[in-house]
Amino acid sequence: MDLAFLNELNDSQRKAVEYTDGASLVIAGAGSGKTRVLTYKIAFLLKQGIPASSILALTFTNKAAREMKKRIAEMVGDKTARYLWMGTFHSIFSRILRAEEGKTGFTRNFTVYDSSDSNSLIKSIIKELKLDDKVYKPGLVHSRISTAKNNLITPAAYSANSDLQKADFNSRIPLIKDIYTIYCNRCKQADAMDFDDLLLQTNLLFRNNFDVLEKYQRFFSYILVDEYQDTNFAQYLIVKKLAELHERICVVGDDAQSIYSFRGANIDNILQFRNTYKNAQVFKLEQNYRSTQTIVNAANSLIDKNEKQIRKNVFSEKEVGNLIKVSCTINDYEEGNLVAREITNFRVKDKFSYQQVAILYRTNAQSRVIEEALRKELIPYRIYGGLSFYQRKEIKDVIAYCRLVCNPHDEEALKRIINVPARGIGDTTVNKILDCAKTHSTTPWMVISDVLGHNLPVNAGTATKLANFKTIIDNFSLLSDTLNAYELVETIIKATGILSETYTDTSAENISRQENIQELLKAVHEFCENKEKNGEQNSLSDFLSEVSLLTDQDTDKDSDKNKVTMMTVHAAKGLEFKVVFIVGMEEDLFPSSYNVTSERDLEEERRLFYVAITRAEELCYISYAQSRFRNGSTNFSNPSRFIDDINPEYLIMPEKENYQRKTNRFDNWDDDIEVERMKFGNGFGSRPSRNETFIPQQPKRMVKIENSGKERKEIQNGQFKPDQKVKHSIFGTGKIVSIYLDGANEKAEIDFDGKGKKTLLLKFAKLEIIE
């Protein structure tokens, strides 16, 4: 057995790889070779003769799985590696759920609803219940349902749980339980699972079928989990159950990089690992091979401000490197220019190529200004995230046809394309069908299949149109027995005229739509060839079962080589770049004011910043703007408190003078560049005369400037005043710090006894005045 590759590891990496007898936790600091440990460990297991098919490796993204599999194949050979169970939780367990069809009430061809399908279904349920969608906001309802599912709370349990009912009642949305119940019934009827179902149903499968659980427990003799800090309760429990028999489980992660709590990720899973697995070995990887000492030390000094963490000593033995330059510009527009100019500088000096540079931001909306600036400087870039390929209208339309062909009961797919291209079946008819399906407790497809039998109140013309539509879909379904995915998708595109719909128009938009459809065809083609090569199925439903779990990250193209990368910090997790620009480091944006209502949330934002900094290998730039065009108006902002969290010895700060400057000058990295005129939005020619908004002060709160130029801060409220003592149903008693207006929302900042300061929306908070 050739184990020479183990010599490529450092001491702690090697120990982590070689320990295979029981549970282990690998705490991997940023850049410490986490992926290396995982791949080498799997290779190590394989070399010892453990069959690939008995190793389950769960990753966070498809891309991570693919890359890891590739590396393992290089080490141990393609044949040995091929049968590894490696993928995201969602893709692995959707495979298992399909294999175990019938045990969960879903067939093996179940559709996967993406978030917009879920939202759309929730929206129609809210409408059917005649509820106000301003109160029952679909997004909000979805997130409540999602949270419930991630915590394995079924609709019945949700309705029965008095705490949840009380919370919903206090939030004035007591009927969530009904929406949740109906939502689940409708999904089941449509033979559709949403993302969260994939985890929830897996748990139900294992809970209700001990024999099935036992089968997989025996089957998977070794389990590895990557990015364990970002697992939620549903994922935690799946892993725990599967590992119960052997306890040969190895989880890898970094608590300092846990940034997905909004998706239900629970950092306690990693913090409490040793309580779950009493005999667990812990390995710490602390040497960072990625970044300069300055970057590592700066990141350490930042994360040190977090209370909740596993202390570790991440260090780098690379060169000391450059200090992190912090820059301040007058507005977001100049910030973009600053970044673009600096990137051009690199090119002139031949220091870095474009693909070694990344620009990271907190929100996708920030990409726009930066994009403009890069374009002006003729810098090629690639934006990740935002509207992903598979969320584009034309792609979703084609996919919806495919979904309907494989599963005609898929309500969301039906609604989407029943009138695309226009065939005279409008909203009125669709609503009648939905109504009718509801009263007959059946699916819309059944109604269309037998219009007369269901007494659908439409005229003969409409009935014919519906019959024609049904014939189209039925014909495709017949073809699906003989054609592979590529042939069928091609037929669908041609026969439905989706493509020809765009032919008439030669606008740039339509050309891009055509290209996208061609791109999709290419992807299906590749899928079919790949599957054929491996002797696997390549029918349309096989394609669909994979495509619904793909994301933008998975569509890398060769043409994207040598471009600057632009993405959110979240999307950058796991990646590394020679040069990283972190833009928009402003209070209320980063940390995001929407996100932060507690110290716990603030710590997550801080971890997010930590992730951003540690992406950089050699150079890291941080910038913030004094004003920014956001949500249709210009807002003044203060530098992020996180900048102060970094030990200043690693930073070059903008000169203090610039910090508070009242003139139109801005600080920049090249002092000789001419100052451009500030760009302010509509009718905002005159700046407010007050300057104090530029002076850093506590609390660092963004002051909203209306277009009229008026400044609004704290406001009067008839009922609530600062210093009042109040009681909240969840947070208990506290004292009001301030009442202020955020946009149109009246908010209260309250210092709760023992719970710290929180910001609440007055209209929802239901506060009781104590004194």
Added chain:
DNA sequence: TGACCGCGTCTTTTT
């Protein structure tokens, strides 16, 4: 039924 217009709302991150 479908195209178009204007208004109001909502702006975080993603498998």
Added chain:
DNA sequence: GACGCGGTCA
């Protein structure tokens, strides 16, 4: 600024 919704008109 962008999008979705509701209303109006052909």
